[in-house]
Amino acid sequence: VIDVRRHNANFCEEHFVRLCRDQVVKAIEAFEMLSPGDRVLVAVSGGKDSLALWDILLALGYEVDGLYLGLGIGDYSEGSGHHAREFAAARGLRLLEVDLRSEHGFGIPDGSRAANRPPCSACGLSKRHLFDRSARDGDYDALATGHNLDDEAAVLFGNVLRWEGEYLARQMPVLPAGNGFPRKVKPLVRLGERETAAYCVLRGIDYQVEECPMAAGNRHLGYKAALNAVEAQSPGTRHAFYFGFLDRAADLFRSQMAEVDQGLGTCATCGSPANGEVCAFCRLVDRATGDRGPTHDAAVRRVPVRLESRQADGVPG
Numbered sequence: 001v002i003d004v005r006r007h008n009a010n011f012c013e014e015h016f017v018r019l020c021r022d023q024v025v026k027a028i029e030a031f032e033m034l035s036p037g038d039r040v041l042v043a044v045s046g047g048k049d050s051l052a053l054w055d056i057l058l059a060l061g062y063e064v065d066g067l068y069l070g071l072g073i074g075d076y077s078e079g080s081g082h083h084a085r086e087f088a089a090a091r092g093l094r095l096l097e098v099d100l101r102s103e104h105g106f107g108i109p110d111g112s113r114a115a116n117r118p119p120c121s122a123c124g125l126s127k128r129h130l131f132d133r134s135a136r137d138g139d140y141d142a143l144a145t146g147h148n149l150d151d152e153a154a155v156l157f158g159n160v161l162r163w164e165g166e167y168l169a170r171q172m173p174v175l176p177a178g179n180g181f182p183r184k185v186k187p188l189v190r191l192g193e194r195e196t197a198a199y200c201v202l203r204g205i206d207y208q209v210e211e212c213p214m215a216a217g218n219r220h221l222g223y224k225a226a227l228n229a230v231e232a233q234s235p236g237t238r239h240a241f242y243f244g245f246l247d248r249a250a251d252l253f254r255s256q257m258a259e260v261d262q263g264l265g266t267c268a269t270c271g272s273p274a275n276g277e278v279c280a281f282c283r284l285v286d287r288a289t290g291d292r293g294p295t296h297d298a299a300v301r302r303v304p305v306r307l308e309s310r311q312a313d314g315v316p317g
Contacts, residue, residue, distance in 0.1 A: 002198055005235035013202050020199045023190040024056050031173045033185035038141040040064045043131050044095070046083035046208040049146030052196040053188055054087070055203055057144065064144075067134050069127060070099035072107020076213055083208045096138070098130050104285050108214065111288035119214040122284060129281035133272060135182035148188040148196055153242040154223040160245075161223075169257035172250060179264050180273040192238070 002016045003009075011019055028034050040057060044050045044066040057064045068084040071077050081097075088095035101107045104126075106114070112122035135143040152171070159167045177183040188196065200207050215221065231238050266272070267279035274280075 004195065006192075006231075006239055008235070017199065017202055020052070020191060020195060021056050021059060024053075024187045025060065027173060027187050027190045028060075028185075031185075033144075033174050033187060034062060034142055036061075038062065039139070040142050040144050041096075041131075041135045041138060041140040042066050042144045043127070043146070044068050044084045044087075045146070046080035046087075047146070048197045048200045048205075048207045049148050049151075049188060049193070051083070051087050051146075051205050051207050052191075052199045052203075053144060053146045054093075055205060056199075057187065058091075058093075065094040065096060065138070065140075067096045067098070067131065069130055070097065070101070071123060071126070072099075072101045072111075073109060073212065073214060076208075076210060079210065080208045083206060086206060096134060098134060100126060100130070104289070106285070106288040111284070112214075114290075115284050115287035117284070120218050122288075123214070125280055125284055129272065129279070132181055133270075136180070140182060142183045142185050144185050144187055146188055146196075147186045148191050148193055149238060149242060150193045150224060150227070152186065152189055153227055153238045154220050156242055156245055157223045157227060158220060165253055165256045168250075169253035169255075172246070180266070189242070190239075 001010045001012065004011065004016075004019070007019075034040065040062050042050060042054045042057065042064055044054060046068070054064060054066055066084065066088055068081060070081060084095060087093070100111075108119055108123045108126070111126075112119040115122060117125075131143055131145070152173075156168075156171055158164075159171060173186045173189045175181070175184040191199075199205075227238050227241075264273045264275060265277075267274040267282055268277050269282040270279060272279050272281070278286075
């Protein structure tokens with residue numbers, strides 16, 4: 001029996017799995033995330049959320065490939081890549097891989113130090129750029145990420161505390177395609193971390209349990225902890241906070257997103273959308289490598305591989 005306090009209900013294995021899939025269907029339909037026949041690229045980290053998302057979208061009948069980014073974070077990346085490959089190989093799925101160090105000349109630990117950026121900042125910037133480019137290059141209709149309700153509520157909490165208007169404008173479960181960006185969707189926004197973890201256990205999905213060692217001190221972890229404390233006292237508060245924002249306040253910030261989008265140009269180095277002559281990712285590459293990174297043509301090359309066996313040796317992630 002699985003107790004979901006915010007629903008004030010207990011579920012057996014069969015009905016809990018159905019609940020999780022139904023919640024994803026509700027999110028997809030309510031926010032018009034996906035349409036039948038869409039080709040979807042799921043950003044896969046090897047963790048519970050992204051693997052649960054991949055499994056659920058497949059169960060719902062979508063055409064879904066995975067994308068794993070090797071970030072060069074030592075044993076953590078080794079384990080993450082192993083779980084992503086094992087999941088894909090066991091199911092005969094297509095997993096694309098991009099290795100940050102081999103394709104752009106740096107990993108997150110050394111790159112963030114060289115560029116004098118916090119690790120989470122360098123990581124987030126790199127992931128956004130490479131996710132977007134891979135989705136565009138592969139001609140996918142949508143890029144899906146495993147952000148869950150806990151993630152989105154914590155980010156919203158931080159953005160409200162600081163009144164980050166531009167970020168609040170983009171705090172939506174769907175960002176439409178445009179200005180060189182693919183459509184981005186977050187189908188897990190109606191599920192919490194505890195629910196995606198339980199889903200993986202019930203479905204026999206082996207995932208990376210360890211947290212990223214470079215995330216220590218990230219303020220969003222503090223926001224999550226604060227909301228967890230409130231949720232423990234008043235189940236459903238996190239859901240009410242996030243969806244209350246979407247229902248009552250999100251539209252008030254839309255104009256700021258439009259203003260930012262109108263000012264976007266094209267990066268002279270890689271051709272991606274940019275606020276200036278060179279995009280933030282290419283500036284990061286230059287600072288992290290001392291302008292010794294791979295050429296643009298090499299950096300954007302993709303070699304999608306269909307995994308056929310369960311063999312999955314860990315490689316630098």
